[in-house]
Amino acid sequence: MAAHGNGSGNGAGPVPRAEGGARAGGALEGGAMAGGAMARGARSGQYPDFSAPAVDRVMVEERAAALGKRSLKKEAKVAGLKLAISMMDLTTLEGRDSSGKVLQLCQKAMRPHERADVPACAAVCVYPTLVPVAKKALAGSGVKVASVATAFPSGLSPLSVKLADVREAVALGADEIDMVIDRGAMLAGKHGSVFDEIVAVKEACGEAHLKVILETGELGTYDRVRKASQIAMLAGADFIKTSTGKVTPAATPAVTLVMLEAIRDFYYATGKRIGMKPAGGIRTAKQALHYLVLVKETLGDAWLNADLFRFGASTLLNDVLMQLEKERTGAYQGGDYFSKD
Amino acid sequence: MxxxxxxxxxxxxxxxxxxxxxxxxxxxxxxxxxxxxxxxxxxxKAYKMFVGGAFVRSESGRYTQVPEHAGVAGENRENVPRASRKDGRDAVKVAHEAWAGWAGRTAQNRGQILYRLGEMLDARRGELSGSLERGGVAAGAAQAEVDATVDRAIAYAGWTDKYQSLFASLNPVAGPHFNFTSPESLGVVVIVAPERPALLGLAGAILPVITAGNTCVVLASTADPRTAITFAEALATSDLPGGVVNILTGSVAEVLPHLARHVEVAALDLHGLEPALRKSVEEDASGSVKRVHARKLSEEGWFDAAATESPRWIERFVELKTIWHPAGQ
Incomplete structure (x- = not known):
């Protein structure tokens, strides 16, 4: 559990921490955690400080919107769009997913367009049973396999089932795990329970990277999004992610800005760089550039790579490709000339 | 009064x-x-363009000024949006999205909607003829143009479920196959409406295109764009789904080349374009192998119902699909 334990020491910053070792058990009563036995009792002292600054709704929405008005043209636009492709988690999460569809998606992720100067996507994101198909198709390409787990998308299964889900996905070859938090617990104020669950999932992930989906559309307020971000990062998330894509509203610029600011403050406090993944509802090249501007202005160039920023998307890629072709040829493109996933 | x-x-x-x-x-x-x-x-009235079933200003915020009454000089002018190439792109997008739904409706339903368009135009006779008069048409001529426009809508309402059997054929082939041809819609058609007659020319160009199940982006007459917008208000109340007809106002020479190069546009229908622009637009259109129909009817020509209500006008905007089906044995 080193991943979540190392933050407390080097923080002279604004995130006060309790001692790391005692926090483990918490709400998992009689649970799977080794530290469960000593967790009873004065629980409040056993968790890090989850407090987060209040979010000014008007200001955050204004700032997020204002950063969307920046005009990127010509070479800057082309560079931005190529960067966006290299950050994309090409996603298919439908009940009708088949190995054929995943194979097609993998081909597209490795080679989005016939032109050689278009980079490959960062990862392919699928359900656990399709991980082996993707793993085989992507072998040697450098494109990662991400799998959703923990009873995606609701997350409403017993913890043991969720952990088994994660271990299974990792065993099948997933490089990255996208988990969902228990929004019910978050809304009920059981922050310790949310924290413990992420800690447990992180442990089950082993080497695999963990992305924590907050499902911001169900959290209701920016304050709660900010707090959930804080909890996830303290618990050891490698990435925090806005949405499953199954709930509306999904990713919005404003909610992404709130999370990016949480990442920034966490970095100042701990020196750890946490990644960000907006997902759901990002369909156009223009939106993608808007998000890149948000990252650049909030976190700087260090975050502008696929290790620390991802787009969760399915239809976005074609629009970005169409825009790149438009810049190259000067003619607006038509959807019929680009492969459907 | x-x-x-x-x-x-x-x-x-x-x-x-x-x-x-x-x-x-x-x-x-x-x-x-x-x-x-x-x-x-x-x-x-704030005159706005008609895109996706809504009345919008140009994304560029630009306007052109049209004299309040033709021939009146001085400050007395009205602002009409001046479309940019991005307005054109947005209009093509909504037109393309509306295409499947419009083409998928039954021919009878399309006929009902076009008939209702006739009704809505009829109910706005005074407004339409008043608008034409402000654009410089004499009162009697304006009324005659509105009458002809209503009649044209009714005529094409009748054609929606009849042209198919005229264009379709059962083809004799030397083999054990059943071979037949049927018309299908093309997709998004970009129309440049004639300068005059501003109303009848506009309606007469749009109707055959949408009768065949296509959707369209129309660049309105620059001589009288107000009347095109008033016509759009009839479209908006005629149960026509949003995006089937999109009307832009402004400079044709500015927007048309971008639409001609747009890969998602299937055909161009150009009325009264000057030869130099027409040539360059045809070259632009060749990049994505569009159909280009260019013609210049006289003003009286638009009033010739026998010619302009002919199914040949619809035939220009259909694709003929031939199917070979195994038969016999």
């Missing part, structure tokens, strides 16, 4: 508007039949 004249006063020169405000300040100046008659401020 009192209301009409008040509106005209409001639209007048700036000093007239100033007087109106002064009169309004005195409030309930005149007493008529026991009711107070406050002086009213003239209401000027």
């Amino acid at each position: 009192a209301r009409g004249s008040k509106q005209d006063a409001g639209r007048g020169a700036p000093q007239a508007a100033g007087e109106g405000e002064a009169a309004a300040g005195e409030a309930s100046a005149s007493q008529e039949g026991g009711f107070a008659q406050p002086a009213r401020v003239g209401i000027r």
Whole structure:
């Protein structure tokens, strides 16, 4: 559990921490955690400080919107769009997913367009049973396999089932795990329970990277999004992610800005760089550039790579490709000339 | 009548508007039949383009000015949006999205909608002919143009479920196959409406295109764009799904080349384009192998119902699909 334990020491910053070792058990009563036995009792002292600054709704929405008005043209636009492709988690999460569809998606992720100067996507994101198909198709390409787990998308299964889900996905070859938090617990104020669950999932992930989906559309307020971000990062998330894509509203610029600011403050406090993944509802090249501007202005160039920023998307890629072709040829493109996933 | 004249006063020169405000300040100046008659401020209509079933300004924020009445000089002008190439792109996008739904409707339903368009135009006769008159058409000619426009809508409403059997064929082939041909819609058609007649030319160009199940982006007459917008108000109330007809106003030469190169546009229908622009547009269109129909009808030509209500006008905007089906044995 080193991943979540190392933050407390080097923080002279604004995130006060309790001692790391005692926090483990918490709400998992009689649970799977080794530290469960000593967790009873004065629980409040056993968790890090989850407090987060209040979010000014008007200001955050204004700032997020204002950063969307920046005009990127010509070479800057082309560079931005190529960067966006290299950050994309090409996603298919439908009940009708088949190995054929995943194979097609993998081909597209490795080679989005016939032109050689278009980079490959960062990862392919699928359900656990399709991980082996993707793993085989992507072998040697450098494109990662991400799998959703923990009873995606609701997350409403017993913890043991969720952990088994994660271990299974990792065993099948997933490089990255996208988990969902228990929004019910978050809304009920059981922050310790949310924290413990992420800690447990992180442990089950082993080497695999963990992305924590907050499902911001169900959290209701920016304050709660900010707090959930804080909890996830303290618990050891490698990435925090806005949405499953199954709930509306999904990713919005404003909610992404709130999370990016949480990442920034966490970095100042701990020196750890946490990644960000907006997902759901990002369909156009223009939106993608808007998000890149948000990252650049909030976190700087260090975050502008696929290790620390991802787009969760399915239809976005074609629009970005169409825009790149438009810049190259000067003619607006038509959807019929680009492969459907 | 009192209301009409008040509106005209409001639209007048700036000093007239100033007087109106002064009169309004005195409030309930005149007493008529026991009711107070406050002086009213003239209401000027904001003319907007019609895209995706909504009335929108240009994303560029630009306007062109059209004289309040043709031939009237001075400050008395009205602002009409000047479309940019991005407005054109947005319009093609919504037109393409609307295509499957429109083409997928039954021919009978398309006919019902076009008939309702005829009804809506008929109910706006006064407004339409008034708009044509403000654009410089004599009163009698304006009324005749509106009549012909209503008739044209009704005529094409009748064609929606009949042209198929005229264009379709059962083809004799030397083999054990059943071979037949049937018409299908093309997709998004970009129309450049003729300068005159501003209303009949516009409607006469749009109707055959949408009758065949296509959707369209129309660049309205630059001589009288107001009438095109008033026509759009009839479209908006005729149950026509949003995006089937999109009307842009502004400079044709500015927007058309981008639409001609747009890969998602299936055909161009150009009326009265000057030869140089027509040539360059045809070259632009060749990049994505579009159908280009270019013609220049005389003004009287548009009133020739026998010619312009012919199914040959519809035939220009259909694709003929031939199917070979195994038969016999």
